Amino acid sequence: MLKRHFLSLMAASVVAGYSLFAAEPASAQAAPTKIAFTLDWRFEGPAAGFFMAQDNGYFAEEGLEVQIDTGAGSVEVIPRVATGTYQMGFGDINSLIKFLDQDPTQKVKAIMMIYDVPTFSVVGRKSLGITSDPKSLEGKKLGAPTGDGAYAQWPAFVKAANIDTSNITLEGVGFPVREPMLAEGKVDAVFGFAFSVILNLKAQGVADEDIVPILMAENGLDLYGNAIMVNKDFAEANPEIVKGFVRALAKGFRDAVKDPKAGAEAVVQRNDILDVAVETERLEMANNMNINTAYVKENGIGGIDNERMTRAIEQLTVSMGLTGKVKPEDVFDAQYLPPAEERKLQ
Template identity: 70%
Template sequence: MTLSISRRRLAAAATAVLGGVAFAAAFPGAALAQTDIKFTLDWRFEGPAAGFLLAQDRGYFADEGLNVTIDTGNGSVEAIPRVATGAYQMGFGDINSLIKFLDEDPAQPVKAVMMVYDKPVFSVIGRVSKGVTSDPKSLEGKKLGAPPPDGAFAQWPAFVAAAGLDTSTITIESIGFPVREPMLASGDVDGVFGFAFSVILNLKANGVPDEDISTILFADHGLNLYGNAIMVNEAFAEANPDAVKGFLKALAKGFADAVADPAAGAAAVLQRNETLNIDTETARLTMANEMNIKTPYVVENGFGGIDEARLAASIETLKISMALKGAVTAADVFDASYLPPAEERMLP
C-alpha cells in the first residue's frame, strides 16, 4: 500500500513538473514573473517616464521574469536614499547627487548601472520680462525659487563655479514643487530651478507665452556632467544579478519604443494620470528625447552606457564645486556589468 501511494505521488509530481514546463513554454512571461522589484521614479508620471511605463505595459519586464512596481518620486535627489536603504530595490535619480551621497558615506550600498540622461536637464528657467535671459550673468541681482529636493538645485554650487557667478546679489527662496511654476508665472520669483522639459511646458500651461520664457541649461554653460541614471541597491544586485540584467534589457526596449513613438509613450503616461494633456506630454517626451536621451554619444555608442573618462572628469569638477571630501571614483559610482550588449541598446 505504501509503495502504491508513493508511486502515485511520484506520478502526480512528474505531471505537475511537466505541466509547469508546458505552461512556461506557452506563457513565458507569466511563468517567470517571480522576482519582485520596487522601482522609484524621480518625479511624477509625465512624458519622460514613458520608457519605464512602456517596458511594463508591453510585457518586457515580465518577459525577463520580473514583477515590477513603479512608484512616483519627489525629486531626483530623494530617490537615492530610497534605494540605498532598500525601501526600493532600484530607482531613477541624479548621478551627481549620488556621487555626493557616496562621498559622504562610501559604505552606502547603492550604485548607478544605466545612464538615461546622457545630457543633464538641470536648468534655471526664467522670465524675459523679469530680466532673465539665456546668459547666466542675467541671474545676478535676481530672486530664484528652489525646491530643496530638486536635482537642478543640487548642482547650483557646481554651476556657480563653472559660470563664474557672483552669488552675493542672488536671492534663493525655498519653495515647494507644486507652487514652482505658479510663482514664476505670477512674478513672485524671477526664475526657478528645475528640469527644462518640465518647467517650460508647465509655465505655458500657466499662461506664460513662449517669448517670455528663457532657459539657462547648465550643460551649455560649462557644466559637463551626466544626468539621471538607473540605480540599484547593491545587496539586491549581488543576490539577483540576472534580475538586474533583465530589468536593464527590458528598459532599453522601453526607451527605444518611447523614442520611436512619443505619442504611444505619452498615452502610457496618461493611463496613470488622466488629468494630463496628451499633446503636452508628447511634447515633453519629445523634448527629453532630443535634449537629453538620444544624444550624439548615445546614437554612436548605444543607450545606457557612459564614457568613464567623462564621468571621472565630472567627479573632479564636483570635488571643486561641491567640496567633495573623499576619493570617490567612477568605478565606485557606475557599474556597467549589468548592461546588455551595445547592439541591444541602440535607439531608433
C-alpha cells in the first residue's frame, strides 16, 4: 500500500512537471551578494585586474555582484570604506597607517596588498632642471594634488632623501590640471603615480627624453603601496564573502599580468576616451614596477612581510609625526587570503 502511494506521488509530480529530487528553482536560489567597491582613481590600465575579475566571471563564481566606482585619490578611499559608504576599496596603506594612528577605532583594515612596491614619485622635466637626483627639486615649484598618495609621503621622502625644503614651493593643483601645468612649464615637477604621470605627460606632447621620474622607493622609502581595504564590520559579519572577493581578485590580476592587452581592452570598454595601446603600456609599467615584483613572484600577490611593514611604520613614525602605537597587525589582516600557490600571477 505504501509503495503504491509513493509511486502515485512520483507520477503526480512528473505530470506537474517537477521531480521529487529536482534542484531548487532558480528563482528561489540566493541572490548574489552586492559589494560597492571604490578605486583610488579613474579607470586606467592598472585597474585591469579588477575588471578582469568581473568580466571573466570570477566575482560571479563567488556569488558576488561588484559595483566598481572611480575614486578621487588613494587617500580619499580610506574614509569611504571606514564609514561604510563602500564595503571595500583600493587605497594607500601608508595613509591608512596614519589614519589609524590618529584614531585606532576606525572601522577599516587592509587585507590584500596589490602594489608591493609603491608607485609614489615626483615627476619633472629635464628642460626645467629636474634630474634623477631628489636634491634637484630644491628651489623648484612642485604641483601637489591634496588627495594624492605620493604627496602624502612627501614628509617621509624629504627625510629619507635629505632634501632641503626651505626654498621649495608647493602649489596645490587639481588632478585634471596636474600634467597640463607641468607640460606648460607652470610647475617644475608634480607628485603622482609614476605610470600615470609619465604617460599623461606624453599625451600632452612632452617628449619622452624630457620626462624625469624620481621614484621614492629608489631613494630611501621602504614602504608599501596601495592595498585592498575592507570595512571591519562588514568583514567580521561576512568573512566568506570577503575571502571570495580576494580569491576572485587574485585571478583577475593573474589574467591582467598574462595578457596586458586584454586587460587594457577591459578598461577601455569602461572609459572609451582612452587608447588601448597607451593603457596597455601603462598596465605593463605597473605590472613590472609595482604589482608582479620579485617578492610577489615568489610568494604570490596579496601578502606582506611583517618585518618590512614594521620598518615602514617606523619610518612613517619619524617623518609623519605618528604616535608610534600602530603595529602591522593593526593595519593588515591576512586571514582572508587564499594559499600562496593560488595567488601566483605566473
